[in-house]
Amino acid sequence: MRYLPLTPSDRQAMLGVIGAKSIDDLFVDVPAQARLDGPIQGLPNHASEMAVERHFSELARKNMTASHNPFFLGAGAYKHHVPxxxxxxxxxxxxxxxxxxxxxxxxxxxxxxxxxxxxxxxxxxxxxxxxxxxxxxxxxxxxxxxxxxxxxxxxxxxxxxxxxxxxxxxxxxxxxxxxxxxxxxxxxxxxxxxxxxxxxxxxxxxxxxxxxxxxxxxxxxxxxxxxxxxxxxxxxxxxxxxxxxxxxxxxxxxxxxxxxxxxxxxxxxxxxxxxxxxxxxxxxxxxxxxxxxxxxxxxxxxxxxxxxxxxxxxxxxxxxxxxxxxxxxxxxxxxxxxxxxxxLTLLGEKGLRELASLNHALAVQAADRLSQIPGVELVNDSFFNEFTLHLPKEARPVVRALADRKILGGVSLGRLYPGADSLSNGLLVAVTETATSADVETFAAALQEILT
Structure with a gap:
């Protein structure tokens, strides 16, 4: 079911069984700064189901999706073609x-x-x-x-x-x-x-x-x-x-x-x-x-x-x-x-090896092209479909500038390791079979412009 209604007395009885005074007691392990102290601003207290669906559909349209933009994010989650x-x-x-x-x-x-x-x-x-x-x-x-x-x-x-x-x-x-x-x-x-x-x-x-x-x-x-x-x-x-x-x-x-x-x-x-x-x-x-x-x-x-x-x-x-x-x-x-x-069954052993070979070849192409940009250095001696670049400036604002140009251009190490200054210029780039040569060139041109 999408909605399970409970009355106030139902909630109180459940809290009594587990020894909690209020629902807030269930969230004491969540840091105070991560908890809301009131209703979400900008949303009405009541709305029809149809109005709520329409509102969230409008919010969803603001997302920059992986399917419609040059995409080079990885770091543990990868965009591959799913048959x-x-x-x-x-x-x-x-x-x-x-x-x-x-x-x-x-x-x-x-x-x-x-x-x-x-x-x-x-x-x-x-x-x-x-x-x-x-x-x-x-x-x-x-x-x-x-x-x-x-x-x-x-x-x-x-x-x-x-x-x-x-x-x-x-x-x-x-x-x-x-x-x-x-x-x-x-x-x-x-x-x-x-x-x-x-x-x-x-x-x-x-x-x-x-x-x-x-x-x-x-x-x-x-x-x-x-x-x-x-x-x-x-x-x-x-x-x-x-x-x-x-x-x-x-x-x-x-x-x-x-x-x-x-x-x-x-x-x-x-x-x-x-x-x-x-x-x-x-x-x-x-x-x-x-x-x-x-x-x-x-x-x-x-x-x-x-x-x-x-x-x-x-x-x-x-x-x-x-x-x-x-x-x-x-x-x-x-x-x-x-x-x-x-x-994996559809791929078979031969298909998996071919898919892996394609991923690596495209990643090598991207690494070669991106490392030609002045000030950009390729960190890796070896890689599969993901590699790290050292940029001449902090990577987080660069990633944001790329996103403003509708390019999802990698994951900044400053995001993965906040506070680690030694890693702040690192950019992790993933290239799978879904990236085209045109995507790589668009990424490279935008990165060079941002770094200039």
Whole structure:
């Protein structure tokens, strides 16, 4: 239902049960400066449904959409072409209406789809087993850190400076309730990652090392040495992939020794959608499967020997004994996982490799063109479809000036790392198959004009 009415007495009774005096008590953890202290200015207290829809439609028309402008944003969410057949198939009734498949005899379609999804993710990541998905990449990252702590019985996690700052923020939020200690650092605007720092600080107290691949600046580095050092000290390597299309061109993290690989699956089958819903990916080595959060679908046979699918593993106690649960994730992003699986199936291995090759070629073209602008320097020695530029001035106002020209020209590092002066001139640029040569030239011409 779109609207659930409650009377004042209903609300008061509910508050009484949970021991709250007022609705405001439910929001005490939200900083005061982020809360409204009254009604939203400019909106009437009452309006008809039709009037409200008309008003919000007018507001929506002011958005600068990704579909109608040169678009070079990335930083964990990427604009790729999603075939029309993906949307057609996910809206079939047997998929769209399915919920948690506790009764396998009436949820075979959903269970088979999740089984196929798990197989695709495991192969993509180079791992033995994958779960039926998580909420998104950032929460999957934290769940991996928590899982490493349960396996190693340790609480110190080393986070690469190249890990997305939003993922770091989610991990910090959760760690304050679990006692985990997170060793973090700011990235440097250089072609080198902080692998040397990580190798120096891995010790016998380390539960895991978390490395993004490609990292937040688009840099790509072999993780084998970090994996070897971590394993020598009884720690795990967690790899984070925010752009799964990259794995059509670069080595899978599992092949470099990663014990747990997590990531964001939005790039395949799922639109940008103003930030969500997205789909978290989670895979690991088979020996750790019992500590993996979420649920796992498996293949079996029925009494007649016919192939069938069942819910094989889930985070057992979360349904009945929550204090014993290994994870607070008790469901999955089923519809987005389905879209991911359909898109990847339509591509196939050959199509994924071709898509990855196209992305990289267009990114190289854009990096070459943009770095020809006086004062603009390309930071990366290696990248897939995303790279970092060092501008001769602060990047945030440049991004705004580009937006005024109807160009969504990348993400300023000053926005991702507010207050970090050393990163303020950094501009993160993503180029996918949806960008044309004309888009690149429009972007380059506007950037040169703004910087002159």
């Amino acid at each position: 029309a057949s993906v949307d057609h198939i996910i809206q079939r009734g047997e998929f769209l209406t399915a919920y948690t498949p506790y009764q396998p005899e009436i949820a075979q379609g959903t269970l088979q789809m999740l089984f196929e999804f798990q197989t695709q993710v495991a192969r993509l990541f180079g791992c033995d087993v994958a779960n039926a998905s998580m909420y998104d990449g950032s929460t999957a990252c934290w769940e991996a850190i928590g899982m490493a702590g349960r396996i190693t019985k340790r609480t110190k996690a080393l986070l690469s400076s190249g890990l997305h700052p939003h993922y770091v923020s989610v991990a910090k939020t959760m760690a304050q309730y679990t006692g985990d200690r997170l060793d973090t650092a700011l990235p440097e605007l250089s072609a080198q990652t902080d692998s040397a720092r990580l190798l120096d600080v891995i010790d016998d107290d380390t539960s895991c090392v978390v490395v993004q691949y490609p990292d937040i600046l688009g840099r790509i580095e072999d993780m084998s040495a970090i994996a070897a050092k971590a394993h020598a000290h009884g720690a795990l390597l967690i790899a984070v992939v925010t752009e799964p299309v990259a794995l059509g061109a670069i080595k899978a993290p599992g092949e470099m020794g990663a014990d747990i690989v997590v990531g964001e699956g939005q790039s395949l089958g799922v639109g940008l959608q103003f930030g969500g819903p997205y789909v978290g990916l989670f895979a690991c080595k088979e020996k750790f499967v019992r500590q993996m959060p979420g649920r796992l679908c498996g293949e079996t046979v029925d009494a007649d020997g016919k192939r069938g699918f069942v819910l094989t593993l889930s985070t057992r106690e979360q349904h009945i004994r929550r204090e014993k649960a290994t994870s607070n994730i008790c469901t999955n992003s089923g519809l987005c996982a389905l879209a991911f699986s359909i898109h």
